[in-house]
Amino acid sequence: MRFSVTITNNRTQWLLLSVVLISFASLIAASLFYERSRVIEEQRQRLITKARVVDENIVRQLEGVRNGLQSILADLEYFDHFKARQHLLGLRLKALSDAMPGVRTLNVLDASGTVIASNRAELAGKNFADRQYFTMLTQTPDPGDLYLSQPFASVLGAYSMNLVQVSTNEGGAIERVVTATLDPEFFQVLLSSVRFADDVWVALAHVKGVLALHLPERRDLLGVDLNTPGSLFRQHVDGAEPSSFLTGPVKTTGENAWMAQRTITAPHLRMRGALVVAAARSADRALEPWDQIAKLGLGVVALVSLISAVTLWQTQRNRARAMAVLAHEEALRHQAEQEVRQMAFYDALTHLPNRRLLLDRMSQQQAASVRHGRYSALLFLDLDGFKQLNDRHGHDRGDRLLEQVAQRLQGEIRQEDTAARWAGDEFIVMLSELSGDAEDASQRAAQVAAKILASLAREYDLDGLAYRCTASMGVALFGGEKEPLDEIIKRADKAMYQAKASGRNAFASAAPG
Ligand SMILES: Nc1nc2c(ncn2[C@@H]2O[C@H](COP(=O)(O)OP(=O)(O)OP(=O)(O)O)[C@@H](O)[C@H]2O)c(=O)[nH]1
Incomplete structure (x- = not known):
């Protein structure tokens, strides 16, 4: 433009x-x-x-x-x-x-x-x-x-x-x-x-x-x-x-x-x-004197034309260069801003929204859910035995697994949902406005949870290492009425521990808030 x-x-x-x-x-x-x-x-x-x-x-x-x-x-x-x-x-x-x-x-x-x-x-x-x-x-x-x-x-x-x-x-x-x-x-x-x-x-x-x-x-x-x-x-x-x-x-x-x-x-x-x-x-x-004047006049016209054309050409060239420099600086600045934004709101390893961005979206989602009278759900995931992978196959392979888990989570959710990295091997998936009916919303959340667990349970290729890993998940509905965000998360977290306790590779539904 x-x-x-x-x-x-x-x-x-x-x-x-x-x-x-x-x-x-x-x-x-x-x-x-x-x-x-x-x-x-x-x-x-x-x-x-x-x-x-x-x-x-x-x-x-x-x-x-x-x-x-x-x-x-x-x-x-x-x-x-x-x-x-x-x-x-x-x-x-x-x-x-x-x-x-x-x-x-x-x-x-x-x-x-x-x-x-x-x-x-x-x-x-x-x-x-x-x-x-x-x-x-x-x-x-x-x-x-x-x-x-x-x-x-x-x-x-x-x-x-x-x-x-x-x-x-x-x-x-x-x-x-x-x-x-x-x-x-x-x-x-x-x-x-x-x-x-x-x-x-x-x-x-x-x-x-x-x-x-x-x-x-x-x-x-x-x-x-x-x-x-x-x-x-x-x-x-x-x-x-x-x-x-x-x-x-x-x-x-x-x-x-x-x-x-x-x-x-x-x-x-x-x-x-x-x-x-x-x-x-x-x-x-x-007419000789006039001829001289005419030649002088033509010379002046030619000289003025040449000087002004060269000056304009140079001015335009300099401006184009200055604009190119400006555009480059702007691109760099934009890139730096993007990077800052990325660092501020996204996880560096998995590129998923981080804790801060998730909380922000949760806050908005809760307000919308309450306003629309539709339930949303929070799925709290924790990988099973992740420490073992790190210990046995190295931290890098652990990183590869976290990256692939992130990709699979994103592949299983809708555009309006959010998959975020909460901490270490913990992820949170927020499913937006599933249903106006709590029972129905709960069922839908359970379906997605099962789908995600199945997806995560498939074999991974970690830099040549075929590896299997499962996750445990707590599912908490929210949006029926206003509730502190950390309370919602606590409910989901608690349910996740129930799932772990039930034998892992499973999900448990949290009690309503
Ligand atoms: N590779 C890698 N490891 C991490 C990262 N962040 C945390 N961890 C490790 O993740 C492990 C988390 O282990 P826990 O969840 O406590 O234990 P666990 O082995 O998953 O056991 P359960 O949760 O009970 O199944 C720890 O060993 C951390 O050091 C990370 O960014 N990369």
């Missing part, structure tokens, strides 16, 4: 520990998940902000260039009017380009694409009619638009773009074209300033896909066409939203990245063509 309770307790403890550990692990997992989401969201916001900062700054820059181009166009009327001062136009362009950071070349072209003035004198007279931007604006020449050419490789290996404005005559045909060649490296400082970590990179591309600037500097990537199926660039452009945040492999580096992209359209500038800025970061590297 206690063992099964212990098993149930152990199972419950393991179940509880599992619940606690699962809850703990879930808490850690939830915290990690929350932290990961927080990191991703923080990075998202930062990259989006950085892309927007680049966007706004470039728009400012474009506005400045647009204003410069418009002022040149306005000046052209003056220079066309005063042809003699045409040579001063070049100086004017030089002064302007010097004042406009990021603008390397300022050209004024006529309707045929020939350079009529430039801040760089060596370009005068060259014809740029075959340039992509010239072809683009001849199709839809609009003085209100600001044309942005696709990036092209400059002689220095950098990629440049032209910003172009046109003036038209009354018929809508091209009159003059003013171009400003933007040196993208001018944007390097701007793009560098938004890189908030080593692995953050920022890039500027034309909306058609040509990469014009990449920071950290990767000249090998300049001119690469980003507009390929499935690329993050294509996804952004196809999304037709000015701003996007995408995750995936980057075409240029192959790494898994978070990328904020913005299309720089500046509607108020009426740009024909647009730029796309991208601010990106390697997702794996950005």
Whole structure:
């Protein structure tokens, strides 16, 4: 019973520990998940902000260039009017380009694409009619638009773009074209300033896909066409939203990245063509600190689980051992109690109830007999010539006989009767509630007495010695009315002596008490 309770307790403890550990692990997992989401969201916001900062700054820059181009166009009327001062136009362009950071070349072209003035004198007279931007604006020449050419490789290996404005005559045909060649490296400082970590990179591309600037500097990537199926660039452009945040492999580096992209359209500038800025970061590297925390968290969960499991296992094992010791001690104590009880109430040799226990039972039996009006009987036995056995064959054989006599007595009586060893070779058998009628009870007692005498008279085997022994018996009824116990015993004892005197191996009935 206690063992099964212990098993149930152990199972419950393991179940509880599992619940606690699962809850703990879930808490850690939830915290990690929350932290990961927080990191991703923080990075998202930062990259989006950085892309927007680049966007706004470039728009400012474009506005400045647009204003410069418009002022040149306005000046052209003056220079066309005063042809003699045409040579001063070049100086004017030089002064302007010097004042406009990021603008390397300022050209004024006529309707045929020939350079009529430039801040760089060596370009005068060259014809740029075959340039992509010239072809683009001849199709839809609009003085209100600001044309942005696709990036092209400059002689220095950098990629440049032209910003172009046109003036038209009354018929809508091209009159003059003013171009400003933007040196993208001018944007390097701007793009560098938004890189908030080593692995953050920022890039500027034309909306058609040509990469014009990449920071950290990767000249090998300049001119690469980003507009390929499935690329993050294509996804952004196809999304037709000015701003996007995408995750995936980057075409240029192959790494898994978070990328904020913005299309720089500046509607108020009426740009024909647009730029796309991208601010990106390697997702794996950005999550490295989180990875460390996650590993630490998993380690803590594993360690706590291991320690608590081992502790519980050890505790249960120690408790089981302690309980085993307790159970053993209890068994010993129980055994000692049994032995004490045995010694106190039972005869050590025959294991029959001793004198004390017999008297106790007699007392109870007498009370019950009186109460029920039923007679009980006391049979007082004494072995005949027992001393002789001891003297001739030794005390041990005498002991064997006493043991066997005890067994035979017990074999002849009912469960409710008592056979006790009174002293030496004297035994008392108490027959409980034989009958309500004294005569009948006496007869029944006589029957049992005869049966017992016959049983005791049978041959004994005393450690190989065949031996015969008889007993003499006095029979006293009791229970008719209350009578001192020693009186009952005396009556039976006296009757026993009568039986001895009558020749032994017999019983005699005692006079009523
Ligand atoms: N072996 C053995 N002998 C015992 C024990 N207790 C008492 N005796 C002996 O039992 C004998 C009792 O003898 P008595 O009853 O006086 O004499 P008896 O020979 O039986 O003679 P009657 O009773 O007149 O027939 C004594 O010799 C005791 O020493 C015991 O526990 N073991």
